[in-house]
Amino acid sequence: MRKFTNLLKKEVKELITFQLIVSLLFTIGLFYFIGNIVQSEVQKAGEKRDIHVFNLDDSQESKALLDGLSYAGFKINLLEGKDKAEAIEYAKNSNINLLIVIPEGFSEAASKFQFKEIEAYSFIRSFSMTSSANAAIVDQVISEINKLLSNNFLKTNFPDFNPEDIKNPIKSRDFVVIKDIMAEGSAAEVSNIVYSQSIFIPVILMMIIVFSSQMVLSAMAMEKQDKTLETLLTVPISRNQIVIAKMAASALVGLISAGIYMLGFRYYMGGFMGNIHESGQLNELMQKLGLQFTSCDYVVLGISIFLAILCALGLTIILGVMVEDLKSAQTMILPLIFLVMIPYIISLFSDINSLSLPVKVLIMLIPFSHPFIASQNILLGNYAVVFYGILYMLVVFIILIFICGRIFSTDRVLTMKLRFGRKER
Amino acid sequence: MDNIILRVNNLRKNYGKIEALKGVSFEVKKGEIFALIGPNGAGKTTTLRIVATLLTPTDGSVEFMGFDLRKNPDKIRQGITYLPEEAGAYKNLTGLDYLKFMANFYAEKPQDVDMYIERAIKIVGFKDRLKDKVGTYSKGMTRKLLLARALMTKPKLAILDEPTSGLDVINSLEIREVIREFVKEGVSVLLSSHNMLEIDFLSDRVAIINNGQILEIGEPKALKDKYSADNLEEVFRRLVQ
Ligand SMILES: Nc1ncnc2c1ncn2[C@@H]1O[C@H](COP(=O)(O)OP(=O)(O)O)[C@@H](O)[C@H]1O
Ligand SMILES: [Mg+2]
Numbered sequence: 323m324r325k326f327t328n329l330l331k332k333e334v335k336e337l338i339t340f341q342l343i344v345s346l347l348f349t350i351g352l353f354y355f356i357g358n359i360v361q362s363e364v365q366k367a368g369e370k371r372d373i374h375v376f377n378l379d380d381s382q383e384s385k386a387l388l389d390g391l392s393y394a395g396f397k398i399n400l401l402e403g404k405d406k407a408e409a410i411e412y413a414k415n416s417n418i419n420l421l422i423v424i425p426e427g428f429s430e431a432a433s434k435f436q437f438k439e440i441e442a443y444s445f446i447r448s449f450s451m452t453s454s455a456n457a458a459i460v461d462q463v464i465s466e467i468n469k470l471l472s473n474n475f476l477k478t479n480f481p482d483f484n485p486e487d488i489k490n491p492i493k494s495r496d497f498v499v500i501k502d503i504m505a506e507g508s509a510a511e512v513s514n515i516v517y518s519q520s521i522f523i524p525v526i527l528m529m530i531i532v533f534s535s536q537m538v539l540s541a542m543a544m545e546k547q548d549k550t551l552e553t554l555l556t557v558p559i560s561r562n563q564i565v566i567a568k569m570a571a572s573a574l575v576g577l578i579s580a581g582i583y584m585l586g587f588r589y590y591m592g593g594f595m596g597n598i599h600e601s602g603q604l605n606e607l608m609q610k611l612g613l614q615f616t617s618c619d620y621v622v623l624g625i626s627i628f629l630a631i632l633c634a635l636g637l638t639i640i641l642g643v644m645v646e647d648l649k650s651a652q653t654m655i656l657p658l659i660f661l662v663m664i665p666y667i668i669s670l671f672s673d674i675n676s677l678s679l680p681v682k683v684l685i686m687l688i689p690f691s692h693p694f695i696a697s698q699n700i701l702l703g704n705y706a707v708v709f710y711g712i713l714y715m716l717v718v719f720i721i722l723i724f725i726c727g728r729i730f731s732t733d734r735v736l737t738m739k740l741r742f743g744r745k746e747r
Numbered sequence: 748m749d750n751i752i753l754r755v756n757n758l759r760k761n762y763g764k765i766e767a768l769k770g771v772s773f774e775v776k777k778g779e780i781f782a783l784i785g786p787n788g789a790g791k792t793t794t795l796r797i798v799a800t801l802l803t804p805t806d807g808s809v810e811f812m813g814f815d816l817r818k819n820p821d822k823i824r825q826g827i828t829y830l831p832e833e834a835g836a837y838k839n840l841t842g843l844d845y846l847k848f849m850a851n852f853y854a855e856k857p858q859d860v861d862m863y864i865e866r867a868i869k870i871v872g873f874k875d876r877l878k879d880k881v882g883t884y885s886k887g888m889t890r891k892l893l894l895a896r897a898l899m900t901k902p903k904l905a906i907l908d909e910p911t912s913g914l915d916v917i918n919s920l921e922i923r924e925v926i927r928e929f930v931k932e933g934v935s936v937l938l939s940s941h942n943m944l945e946i947d948f949l950s951d952r953v954a955i956i957n958n959g960q961i962l963e964i965g966e967p968k969a970l971k972d973k974y975s976a977d978n979l980e981e982v983f984r985r986l987v988q
Contacts, residue, residue, distance in 0.1 A: 328851040336839060548835030553893075556799045556829040557852040558821065733802050737762065 325559050326567060333571030336541050342575070345533055346582050349526060353586030360590075371459050375422045376401045376409040383429030390470040396463065410443060419445050420459060432471060440467065500611050501703050507607040515604070516613060516701060524694050526583065527627065528666045531690060534579050534631055535638040535658055538572050542642025543651035552736065561730045568639060569723060576631035584624045591615060612703055619700045622708060626693040629715035633689040634658065636722030643729055644738050665691035689715045750777045752904055752935050753798065758807035760793050760959075767793045769959040770807070775904065775937050780930055782950035783939040784979065790959040791939035792832060795908050798937065799829035812903060828897040832908040832939075835889055838882035842871070842892050845881060846899070853900040863899040870895035870925050887918040894922055898929045905929070907938040911945065923949050943979040955983055962986045 373396050377384055392398045403409040406423055413421040423441040431438045442460045476485035496508050545551040554564060608614055615623075637658060645651045665688055668674060674685060674695050685691045692711030699707045729735055753775040760768040768790045775781040783791045796802045798809055800820040809816035811823045836845045843864070850863040868874050871891045881889065890910070897905050910926065911919040926949065930936055940946050946953055947967050954964045963970060963986060967979055974985045 325852055328848060332837070332840070332848050336837060339839065544838070548838070549831040549833065550835065550837055552796075552801060552831040553829065553834060553849075555801055556824055556827065557849070558824040559852055560821070736796070736801055 326563050329559065329563065329567040330570055333567050334574060336544075337537060337571055337575045339537075342537060346579060349530065349579075350582060350586040350589070352526065353590040357590040371395065371462075372397050372399065373420050373422055373459065373463060374399045374401055374413060374418045375424065376403060376406065377424045378406070378426040379424050379428040379430075381429040383432065384424055387424075387429075387467060387470055391463065391466055394466045396466070413443065414445060417447075419447070421445070422463060435475075437471075440464065498607070498611060500613070503611055505607055505610040507604070507611075511604060512607065512611065512613065515608065516698070520697055520701075523587070523697050524666050524669045526586070527630075527693055528662050530579055530583050530627070531631060531634045531662050532655075532659055534572075534576055535634040536655055537575070538635050538638045539642050539645065539651045539655055540648060542639060543645045543648045546642075546645060547647040555730075555735065562727055565639075565723070565726050565730045569636065569726070572635040572639070573632055576635055577628060580624055580628040580631055583627060584620060587623075588620070613701050615700070622705075622712075623693070623696055623700060626696040626708060626712055626715070629712055629719060630690050630693045632719050633715050633722065634662070636719055636726065639726050640722065640729065643735055661688055662690050664688060665694040669694040686711075686714075689718045751775070752777050752812060753937065754808075754810040755794070755798065756808045756810075758794065758797060758809065759805045760790075760797060760802065761805045767959055768797075768804075768807075771956070771959070771961055772807075773954050773961060773964055775935055776952075777935055778930060778933060779951040780926065780936045780938065780949060782946045782953045783937070783956050784943050784946050784953050784983070785941065785956035787941055789941075789956045791941075791956060792908055793959075794956070795829070795906050795937065795939055799827060799906050800824055801829070826903040828900060828902040828905050830893055830897045830905070830907045830910060832912060834893055836881040836892060836896075839880060841880055842877040842884065842888075845892065846877070846896055849896045850899065866901075867892075867895035867899040870898060872921070887914055890914060890918065891922065894925060898925065898934065901929070901932065901934055904935045904937060907936060909939055909941070911940070912942070919945065943983060947979050953979065955979075955986060957983075957987055 373391075375388060375398055377388070377400060388398050388400075401409050401412060401421070403412060409423065410421065412418075421443040423443070425438045425440070428438050428440070442463070444457060444460060472489070473485040476483070476488055480488065495506060498505055498507050498509050498512050542551075545554070555561070638655075641654045641658065642651070645654045665674075665685060668677070668685060674682060674691070677685065692708075692715055696708045696711060699705070729738065751774050755774070756772050758768050758771040759766070771790065771794055773781070773783075783794060785791055793802065797804050797816070798811070800816065800823055803817070812826055814822040816823060836842070837848075840848065846864055846867045847860060850860045850867075854860045854863065868877065871877070871888070873888065873891075876884070876888065881892065884892065894907070894910060897907065907926070911922050914922070923945070926936060926938075938950070950967065952964065952966050953970070955962045955970075963982070965973070970979065970982050971977070974982045976982045976985060
């Protein structure tokens with residue numbers, strides 16, 4: 323036992339390198355960063371939209387109209403000035419993006435049902451998201467004004483009716499159904515939120531798997547290159563213990579990575595949850611539909627990720643047996659990266675459930691596919707799929723350990739080599 | 748009979764189609780330095796790796812202190828240490844940590860580790876640098892560190908593959924002296940070299956190996972006399988002609 327802990331200590335020391343710590347910190351940072359961006363975007367969207375107005379129509383009605391706009395969520399900044407040209411000049415020089423000009427005699431004409439045009443000036447200073455957002459604001463402002471005016475008109479002429487009832491005589495109610503749960507709400511909103519929550523998960527999951535196997539593979543490659551593996555295989559300790567120590571050390575490091583991944587993931591989800599809490603209605607809807615991670619869900623997802631990492635590490639040790647040095651390690655990692663890339667790309671651009679059966683089966687055979695689809699399935703309450711995935715990965719892992727043990731107890735650990743077009747000396 | 752520690756009998760090893768060993772037999776006596784000498788690719792490393800329990804022979808037998816290689820590799824591992832050719836140590840460990848790590852596999856009680864380390868420090872001859880990472884060592888220092896780890900536990904048999912290859916004259920000389928000293932204290936040594944001249948000074952008996960076959964075995968002096976040669980290199984040339 324003392325020999326084994328001695329060995330395990332060395333294996334862990336070898337894996338926990340400066341590189342590893344940096345990349346784990348990077349992962350947390352990335353999650354935190356994305357979560358924060360999401361949160362600030364959400365806040366921005368919730369803020370009042372700024373518009374500047376130059377009002378040439380100094381009437382009670384136009385003031386009421388502006389009040390209506392401000393009630394509808396626009397922040398009105400009134401510009402002072404002699405004439406339109408001066409107002410435009412001012413807007414140009416003072417970084418105003420959107421200027422609305424209400425013409426002279428606007429409300430007087432409106433009362434006679436002769437509408438004068440409202441002028442909207444958009445100042446494009448760059449071509450970016452904000453400039454196109456400005457264009458959308460113009461549309462919103464105009465449609466809001468139209469709504470206010472037509473409602474006013476309907477109210478004065480048909481005082482007994484609600485103007486909304488005249489304009490839209492038929493109402494609809496939206497319901498979302500997920501499995502047995504039904505709740506009132508918009509399907510578009512719900513799927514939008516879930517999609518935006520899950521879009522970054524595969525990216526980072528892929529990074530973790532690829533990274534931790536790269537780490538183990540380079541450690542193995544160094545052992546081969548420096549022949550420390552040969553030395554180790556001649557000391558009085560059983561080969562099984564050597565394999566188990568390697569696995570245990572990798573698993574430990576994998577567990578730490580998965581734990582850190584989950585920590586970062588909570589930060590990241592925090593960004594969305596903040597958003598949902600603000601709009602209480604949506605929050606209630608998500609809760610009712612069960613579309614929120616409970617602590618238990620986090621644990622299940624964590625296990626799924628951990629097992630995927632273990633499978634990757636087991637496979638890596640087998641690949642590691644075939645490498646001769648660090649350089650060939652880089653080539654050797656490629657098949658593994660392919661295996662991770664397939665579910666990664668599919669989960670990014672498509673839905674695994676919508677694929678044809680043979681393709682689906684093939685994808686499910688790749689152990690790494692399971693954590694990629696786990697988070698969605700957990701949200702949707704399809705726990706069976708997630709648990710089968712976990713069971714499958716466990717079986718694969720046990721098989722991999724068994725293969726490792728076999729390889730290490732024979733010559734093959736030293737003589738098994740794959741050559742890539744290189745000739746023997 | 749009793750003073751023979753290692754018996755290698757008709758050893759064969761194939762790597763796929765390559766016949767690396769074609770029936771190698773020799774014996775190592777207690778307290779002697781036995782050297783396998785021969786050109787590159789002769790089969791020296793293959794032989795040593797088999798004796799060190801790293802490879803399983805295709806045919807033939809190896810018996811170490813009465814234990815059969817195939818049946819009791821664990822018993823053999825307790826009595827030997829192996830120094831691979833062109834080996835390194837874990838670059839992220841300090842020299843001292845490396846020695847401690849290896850010592851722990853052989854120590855029966857904690858005091859043993861201290862004793863092994865003390866011996867190792869005498870062998871390497873640089874105490875201060877042992878606190879530095881192995882990655883910062885020169886080739887000579889690394890080789891001495893590895894030799895120290897192979898000898899510090901005073902194994903029954905130290906298997907050293909090309910212990911001095913690639914080293915300068917001074918380092919080679921120091922390593923040869925250390926080996927000699929440990930043999931006096933009861934360690935037997937099986938080593939290999941492609942440098943036939945240096946083996947002349949170092950070994951008690953040599954086996955000349957070529958193409959997976961042993962051509963001659965004997966004391967260097969006896970071999971030189973037999974082939975009326977000035978040195979072992981000439982003996983080898985006579986043998987392959
Ligand atoms: N892992 C291996 N796979 C295939 N052939 C090998 C392997 N190791 C050694 N050989 C071959 O076996 C022969 C003996 O090699 P080796 O024992 O390393 O010789 P030496 O140590 O005397 O230079 C050589 O022809 C070599 O190419
Ligand atoms: Mg060799």
